[in-house]
Amino acid sequence: MTKKPMYYDIYLxxxxxxxxxxxxxxxxxxxxxxxxxxxxxxRTTIRKVxxxxxxxxxxxxxxxxxxxxxxxxxxxxxxxxxxISETLRKNNNIVTTKSIFIDTIKPEKKxxxxxxxxxxxxxxxxxxxxxxxxxxxxIIKNYIHHKFTPKIDKKVNDIKSLYIxxxxxxxxxxxxxxxxxxxxxxxFIESELLNVDIGTSLMSIERTSFQKNIPITYDExxxxxxxxxxxxxxxxx
Amino acid sequence: MTKKPMYYDIYLxxxxxxxxxxxxxxxxxxxxxxxxxxxxxxRTTIRKVxxxxxxxxxxxxxxxxxxxxxxxxxxxxxxxxxxISETLRKNNNIVTTKSIFIDTIKPEKKxxxxxxxxxxxxxxxxxxxxxxxxxxxxIIKNYIHHKFTPKIDKKVNDIKSLYIxxxxxxxxxxxxxxxxxxxxxxxFIESELLNVDIGTSLMSIERTSFQKNIPITYDExxxxxxxxxxxxxxxxx
DNA sequence: AAGTGGTCTAGACCACGAA
DNA sequence: TCGTGGTCTAGACCACTTA
Numbered sequence: 001m002t003k004k005p006m007y008y009d010i011y012l013x014x015x016x017x018x019x020x021x022x023x024x025x026x027x028x029x030x031x032x033x034x035x036x037x038x039x040x041x042x043r044t045t046i047r048k049v050x051x052x053x054x055x056x057x058x059x060x061x062x063x064x065x066x067x068x069x070x071x072x073x074x075x076x077x078x079x080x081x082x083x084i085s086e087t088l089r090k091n092n093n094i095v096t097t098k099s100i101f102i103d104t105i106k107p108e109k110k111x112x113x114x115x116x117x118x119x120x121x122x123x124x125x126x127x128x129x130x131x132x133x134x135x136x137x138x139i140i141k142n143y144i145h146h147k148f149t150p151k152i153d154k155k156v157n158d159i160k161s162l163y164i165x166x167x168x169x170x171x172x173x174x175x176x177x178x179x180x181x182x183x184x185x186x187x188f189i190e191s192e193l194l195n196v197d198i199g200t201s202l203m204s205i206e207r208t209s210f211q212k213n214i215p216i217t218y219d220e221x222x223x224x225x226x227x228x229x230x231x232x233x234x235x236x237x
Numbered sequence: 238m239t240k241k242p243m244y245y246d247i248y249l250x251x252x253x254x255x256x257x258x259x260x261x262x263x264x265x266x267x268x269x270x271x272x273x274x275x276x277x278x279x280r281t282t283i284r285k286v287x288x289x290x291x292x293x294x295x296x297x298x299x300x301x302x303x304x305x306x307x308x309x310x311x312x313x314x315x316x317x318x319x320x321i322s323e324t325l326r327k328n329n330n331i332v333t334t335k336s337i338f339i340d341t342i343k344p345e346k347k348x349x350x351x352x353x354x355x356x357x358x359x360x361x362x363x364x365x366x367x368x369x370x371x372x373x374x375x376i377i378k379n380y381i382h383h384k385f386t387p388k389i390d391k392k393v394n395d396i397k398s399l400y401i402x403x404x405x406x407x408x409x410x411x412x413x414x415x416x417x418x419x420x421x422x423x424x425f426i427e428s429e430l431l432n433v434d435i436g437t438s439l440m441s442i443e444r445t446s447f448q449k450n451i452p453i454t455y456d457e458x459x460x461x462x463x464x465x466x467x468x469x470x471x472x473x474x
Numbered sequence: 475a476a477g478t479g480g481t482c483t484a485g486a487c488c489a490c491g492a493a
Numbered sequence: 494t495c496g497t498g499g500t501c502t503a504g505a506c507c508a509c510t511t512a
Contacts, residue, residue, distance in 0.1 A: 005500060031478065042502045044281075047479090063479045064510030081471045179469040183420035183438040183462035201420040201438035213297065225420035232416040232469050234318045242481060268497065279483045284498090300498045301491035 004171055007048040010039050012168065014049065018058050018069055029059060029067045081177045081209065084138050084221060084228065085130050085161045093132035097160070100128040102153040104146070111143050114208045114218045122146045124153065126162070129193050136194045137227045143218040148172060162217070163209070173211055180206040181230060184222075194224050201225055244285040247276050251286065255295050255306055266296060266304045318414045318446065321375050321458060321465065322367055322398045330369035334397070337365040339390040341383070348380050351445045351455045359383045361390065363399070366430050373431045375460040385409060385453060399454070400446075410448055417443040418467060421459075431461050438462055 017023050030038060035046045050067060053059045060070045088095045105125050112119045126142040142162055144152070149170050159165045166172040182204045191198045207219040254260050267275060272283045287304060290296045297307045325332045342362050349356045363379040379399055381389070386407050396402045403409040419441045428435045444456040 007500080033478085043504090044501060048500085050479090061479070062510080063508070064477080066478060066510090176470070176472045179467075179471070181418055181440070181467040181469065183440045185422075185436070185438045199422070199436055201422045203418070203420045203440075230416075230418040232418065232467075234414050234416070244481080270497085279485090281482060281484095285481085287498090298498070299491080300489070301496080303491095303497060 006039075006041055007045050007052070008171070010035075010041070010045070011049045011052045014053060015056070015058060018053075023069050025069050025071050027069050029069070031066065081163070081174055083161050083163050084140065084223065086163070088130070088132045088137065088228070089161075094134075095160075096131045096134070098129040098131055098136070100126070100156055100159065102126050102156055104153070107143060111218050115143065115145060115215045117145055124149060126152070126159070128159075132227065135227060137224050139190065139193050139222040141220045144216065148216060162219075166216070172216055174209045174216060175211055176213070177207050177209045182206075183225075186222075190222055194222070196224060203228070203230065205230070243276075243278055244282050244289070247272075247278070247282070248286045248289045251290060252293070252295060255290075260306050262306050262308050264306050266306070268303065318400070318411055320398050320400050321377065321460065323400070325367070325369045325374065325465070326398075331371075332397075333368045333371070335366040335368055335373070337363070337393055337396065339363050339393055341390070344380060348455050352380065352382060352452045354382055361386060363389070363396070365396075369464065372464065373461070374464045375458050376427060376430050377459075378457045380455040381453065399456075403453070409453055411446045411453060412448055414444050414446045419443075420462075423459075427459055431459070433461060440465070440467065442467070 014023070014029070023029060029035070032043060032046050032050065035049075036043055039046070050059070050061060054061050057070060059067050061067045085095050085097075103125055104122050107115065107117065107119055107121065107123050109119060111123075112121070115123070117123070123146060124142075124144050126140075126144070128140055129136050130138040130140060149166070149172075155169065163174050166174065184202055184204050186194065186196055186198060186200045186202050188198060190196075190202060191200070194202070196202075203221075203223040203225050205219070205221040205223065207217075207221070208215050209217045209219065251260070251266070260266060266272070269280060269283050269287065272286075273280055276283070287296070287298060291298050294307060296304050298304045319327075322332050322334075340362055341359050344352065344354065344356055344358065344360050346356060348360075349358070352360070354360070360383060361379075361381050363377075363381070365377055366373050367375040367377060377399075386403070386409075392406065400411050403411065421439055421441050423431065423433055423435055423437045423439050425435060427433075427439065428437070431439070433439075440458075440460040440462050442456070442458040442460065444454075444458070445452050446454045446456065
């Protein structure tokens with residue numbers, strides 16, 4: 001039983017209000033002083049909330065002026081850890097999930113190494129196809145240790161975006177990731193699931209995601225290159 | 238005159254001690270309680286310092302156990318702008334260039350937009366094939382405005398890695414880049430140049446590179462997926 | 475000048491990890 | 494059990510923006 005700190009509840013509450021449009025883009029949030037009163041907590045707690053929302057890119061904080069909801073689309077967002085479904089949704093696609101399937105397996109050696117676990121440990125395998133506007137775009141497999149997400153198989157219907165799900169249900173906050181990007185010709189199964197000809201060129205992403213440098217999930221994605229492109233911004237030399 | 242907060246001084250001090258080896262990799266830092274006493278500040282200030290060092294990757298914080306200096310090698314390195322040839326070289330490949338060719342063209346509309354120039358401006362087009370250990374790995378086209386690299390066509394033999402070349406010859410220091418990564422089936426010409434069957438899945442990278450937010454080059458790379466993978470590290474959510 | 479976020483104090487109790 | 498970092502309070506004063 002994980003106990004959630006207060007700031008986390010408030011963080012989720014405000015995040016939802018932004019998503020729902022209760023705080024619209026450009027709106028000022030209440031001042032920190034007011035937020036203290038609204039949620040009956042100290043300034044420290046409020047500032048923790050503000051700092052989380054800000055590092056998410058939801059708000060822009062300016063000393064002397066105030067805190068306002070950021071423009072999500074035009075913001076020059078540097079690389080942040082996002083999922084395919086989150087990105088599709090941000091680009092105004094209607095995102096749905098087809099044939100989600102969760103089972104328990106023992107990891108292959110490669111996956112065990114990535115997750116720094118034993119090959120005899122039980123892990124969940126989450127498999128699904130992501131559709132954007134009813135067109136299949138990606139096949140995604142997530143591998144995650146039982147200890148992180150007990151009974152995730154009972155909650156199968158709630159998963160829209162895995163990272164958001166992990167955050168709200170299990171208090172797991174992915175804060176970094178390593179991706180290995182490649183390409184491959186589609187095989188029979190991929191062609192069937194993604195509705196493309198056999199041999200079509202597809203992108204492949206292998207990702208290890210971390211919370212505080214501890215590996216949480218290993219993800220394999222196979223993506224239609226005609227429907228999705230990967231954007232990477234790098235800085236510094 | 239900008240006044241520096243206390244936490245910043247302490248942050249720099251500890252960062253230097255780590256760089257100098259006064260705190261070596263694996264060493265525990267003093268506890269937060271002790272640091273309060275050492276620097277005669279409150280816990281809040283110390284925790285701000287710790288949080289900065291941690292997000293820099295210098296230290297690893299673990300509740301109940303302590304805070305220790307992180308191993309910089311195994312820590313995930315941040316993305317930096319690198320080229321394919323630089324990366325191949327770093328992985329101990331012998332990198333050579335085949336059939337380099339430079340000409341002057343007028344940009345297509347798409348390229349003019351990326352470089353924020355006029356379609357009537359003259360630009361150089363640099364084309365080459367990159368080999369690693371004598372095996373062709375990538376076809377690269379670079380587009381760059383005449384004004385940035387006058388007479389680059391006379392220096393054709395000196396180019397090993399374009400970014401390094403730009404830096405040493407023209408004092409152009411690329412400091413950020415935007416990549417768009419996709420995949421495609423190889424056509425006839427690509428198959429010939431890369432020595433693969435027609436239809437083989439290849440990676441494609443379209444990059445715009447910048448110096449201080451001014452676009453310098455637009456690059457198109459076609460890469461053999463069996464010889465090269467793209468690594469991306471992201472941080473923050 | 476008024477009001478915002480930024481820094482800082484001196485406490486307190488809780489949750490986790492190791493012995 | 495003990496010591497560590499994690500959360501939280503109720504104040505205070507400073508630095509910046511806007512009017």
